[in-house]
Amino acid sequence: MSGEKLIAGHAVRRLRRQQALSQAAMADILDISPSYLNLIERNQRPVSAALLVRLVERFDFDPRALTSDPPGGGTAAMRRRLADPMFADLEMDRTELEEWLAAAPAGAEAFARAFDRLAGQRTGTAGMVVEADPTHLVRREIERWRNHFADLDATAEALADELRMGAGDLYGALAERLRVRHALAIRILPVEILPDTLRRLDLHARQLQLSEILDAPARVFALAVQLAQLEARAEIEALVKGAAFGDRVADRLFRRYLGQYFAAALVMPYARFLRACEATGYDLDLLCRRFGVSHEGLAHRLTTLNRVGARGLPFFMIRVDRAGQVSKRYAGAAQSALVEAEGRCPLWSLFAAFDRPDAVLVETVEMEDGTRFLTQSRAVQGAGRSLSGVTARFAIALGVEVATAKGLAAARGRDLNGPATPIGAGCRQCLRPDCAQRSLPPQGRSLIVNDRERRIAPLHFAGD
Template identity: 55%
Template structure:
């Protein structure tokens, strides 16, 4: 970002307007001339490292906001959307879209949001699950008030000491007069947990592992003690459908439960001390791999930020049932399906072993250097015999060199495995794994030659 070639005019102009400053006043605080600031705001000059540092020191400025266009997948995300057959006749090329994104990133984001809501088929975007996910991404998966409340409660309960499950059980008994009872599977055949107010019991299935039991108890405490705080966040969202609000509220309950088990400050210190060593963090906080992966995407407290991880959950068909980007720019992980060249698919056969792979986005300028990804298969609900999924977490390779799982792994770009966003949206040529032609590209046929892939195509 600080290589002297970053154009950040719209982001800096919005910051100046937010601070209600003239160009002369802001230029004075940045120790540059008003004319130079004017050129920066018009994207006619790049932003130097010194100016970026001055912005950080003088204002509440997050340097990652300079790359805000990545919230829509950067230039490649915009190109992918304009490759829709409805726009092919307009002849909009990559250079024109690059200019659009550089000069009007908010307008580009508005188009992307409208396109994503309406979808390629032109149907209204009234899916409550999609609406809930969009609200989570609007918050960048960080709810500061809930994190602070969970941290205070964890300190009050002294969750850093002894058996976490015992501390949670005691809280329910002392504060709410609820006992915890483990019931046989035949008694709770279709449930993980149940609150029985008549018997004053929190009932848990015997099929849950220790980490899942702890999470269910923390979830119960969230619903009993922090209902108002959680509901305040949920009520602030603008939803067309109350089902979307209910899904969002359910997510916030889980967010608080995870924040209680992994209190922000202590968790971040453990991450930094261990090099984000995933197996160590699982054991230290008595959580599952999926719970840990979720938490890694939320570490965005101002002045105390963690590394920007993404997290996805996929099934054997490569469909994403969960996708949390947080502050990450890995928009390839937010598509409908994954690339079969990604080793996340191999993790199903590795029996819970952690699979590490260095990947890059084929034909993409989104991130130079690719991504370090770490995947493991899990039981879907934490109960034995339930559906199996793979949980994948990842981070830009440029930020991954000190991570525990990167030790001994070469992160040279030449060693990255190129992957795409699923065949229908991937424009990578000569891919032997391709099973569908890319949308928005014209198929080409040669009677005299048969290629190595079933589909060959030209420019949009």
């Protein structure tokens, strides 16, 4: 929001070092005390509006540098990296981490880049490192941007305003835009003709062909994706080039993701969508109806509301199958090990959603460190079915920290400080000693077997 504090110690410190100034010298130029400047550089004080003006006037400073990404993506992103089991014995707390980011931002950024590159690699059978997983590379790039691409949002918002001026029906407006500007006709084809395809661009026939099994929101989204490929090509290609994956598959995956991002931003324009979220208390069902989108499309869009000066609530989203395998995860600006962890906790109602396909399961969960989240879980299914007759089914969870959840429609009538479900980031990372559901000991902890007693928890490990 516009009134939020601007914490940008790393940018101020970088400017001072570029000018080869001591803290005392820079403080004198800015008419502040050296101790106050020290607190700013350590992220213990915000940059005030008056100080920002002085920085601009006296150092020809670009104020946009203050809103650039902090080293390593900030405290939340660095905490997720340090949650890796290899760092378990370091016990670095939040205060120590913040001091590190403030004192050595370049070192922290270097660590983050090295960790991300190594984490994206896998070891072959001969012990040699082979190419990074392209899906991992793309996910890390999305996280680096906090799942918010300002240029795409702005372009999509302008196009949405233009389209709505000419037609109230978004599907009709999109179809007309494709027909008039790009000479593309829309054709809905029977499933017999497109047995395993949902959308196909036939340039020879100048047709965008859609399967009849797509519902209304999916048809609108398909047209919006096609417009993204045609009218946001420059913005998308710039982002792909900037990612510098060095991997063609990763380039294509990222390009496809950005096209879908643009489509969502076109259907749910940023400013209008954020106003609707705040007015309805982020009521999921109401927002789906108002914007004509699926639950999954809405959930994804909620993780992208990170515009400077107009941020939404920091939601995270995760999508799993019945086996607990994650096929989508977006942290956005959220701080949650639930997103980054490879394991899932079976106590979370996310998995119960499969058995109640028409319900949104609202739950307060508490992590080991005491952090609480309000989560909303719902089962969804993929569009269409495979030739073998299998329909994909998933469960999606949206979560936000309890501290920011009080105004949510889902929180009405709930005691957010009352009982909560104790969950973890999967058995291998969870150190709760009294969990009756435990299947594996924590990584790095030895099992203890005692023939003389049996506890409720099935596994007893060193240090519990």
